Amino acid sequence: MFARRIATVICAVLSAAAFALTASAAADDLKVVVTIKPAHAIVAAVLQGVATPELLVDGVASPHTFAMKPSDARRVNAAHVFIRVSESLEPFTARLARSLPGSVRVVTLASVPGLTLHKLRTGGSFEAHAHAEKSHGHGHSHGKSDTDGHIWLDPENAKLIAKHVAEVLGSLRPADAGRMRSNAEQFAAEVSALSREIEARLKPVSGRPYLVFHDAYQYFERRYGLTPVGSVTVSPEVPPSARRLMELRGKIASLQAVCIFAEPQFAPKVIETIAEGTTARKGVLDPLGAAIPAGPGHYAALLRALAEDLAGCLANPS
Numbered sequence: 001m002f003a004r005r006i007a008t009v010i011c012a013v014l015s016a017a018a019f020a021l022t023a024s025a026a027a028d029d030l031k032v033v034v035t036i037k038p039a040h041a042i043v044a045a046v047l048q049g050v051a052t053p054e055l056l057v058d059g060v061a062s063p064h065t066f067a068m069k070p071s072d073a074r075r076v077n078a079a080h081v082f083i084r085v086s087e088s089l090e091p092f093t094a095r096l097a098r099s100l101p102g103s104v105r106v107v108t109l110a111s112v113p114g115l116t117l118h119k120l121r122t123g124g125s126f127e128a129h130a131h132a133e134k135s136h137g138h139g140h141s142h143g144k145s146d147t148d149g150h151i152w153l154d155p156e157n158a159k160l161i162a163k164h165v166a167e168v169l170g171s172l173r174p175a176d177a178g179r180m181r182s183n184a185e186q187f188a189a190e191v192s193a194l195s196r197e198i199e200a201r202l203k204p205v206s207g208r209p210y211l212v213f214h215d216a217y218q219y220f221e222r223r224y225g226l227t228p229v230g231s232v233t234v235s236p237e238v239p240p241s242a243r244r245l246m247e248l249r250g251k252i253a254s255l256q257a258v259c260i261f262a263e264p265q266f267a268p269k270v271i272e273t274i275a276e277g278t279t280a281r282k283g284v285l286d287p288l289g290a291a292i293p294a295g296p297g298h299y300a301a302l303l304r305a306l307a308e309d310l311a312g313c314l315a316n317p318s
Helices: 001-024 038-048 070-077 093-099 157-170 174-205 219-225 242-255 269-275 298-314
Strands: 032-034 083-084 105-108 210-213 229-235 259-262 281-284
Touching: 001 093, 032 038, 038 157, 038 174, 038 298, 083 093, 083 157, 105 157, 157 174, 157 219, 174 219, 174 298, 210 242, 210 269, 210 298, 219 229, 219 298, 229 242, 229 269, 242 269, 259 269, 259 298, 269 281, 281 298
Parallel strands: 032 083, 083 105, 210 229, 210 259, 259 281
Antiparallel strands: none
């Protein structure tokens, strides 16, 4: 499994390098800034041979808590297109989008027609949304519809996003519209093949229950028939209460959770506390792919990494 993960990351690095070389030799006057790595990867795939999109939220930073620097604001203000997932997922974009000059077109991916959208899960072993409501004044709002914003984790959504981005950017650069449309079609074909690969990888563990740090994965879980039984918190920037931790620790046995997954963007101490004294194994899931290089290869590497991390922890111990 380790060798496969290394190969995946190497492929992503090579893809990112090739993308940068190709785009630098092409028309780079189309300035596009994208908030997070998975969305940036989709846009980068569409723009191959045309331009290089800029990434705003890099490293292990979380879009839930990201704070812009003046240099970030200057980059966005100088762009032709600013692409985000949603105001609820990236709260820092709410004021930003309203303050941008008319020359910057704002594209909100959660509004792409035809997407499969899911509500935030609450109740049972998923933390009640009432906890999240208290956090709205602290920079994290789920919006009136309470839609789960992690839309890119459904590969069918990713294909629709690529097609929409090609249409929007193609309307701004008609000379390159055909190239972008072809890139989006190629991306869709590759994602379809990837999805079949992931389905086969996860089928043996589809019925094994697990808990996650925060409920970020339901698009992936629903697509591949996985069995999550709860989350530690619904809002990752709001620490779970002591009562919540005791509640979950007591429920692990009754839930028969095989694994509890932390996230690299947030301190794993909470997961250690919950898992202590139980038989549940500990794993790590990253819905953003922080350790995977940015570029068009990032999206496939991200989904493969999620599949490997889930399958590796959920598999029967040898």
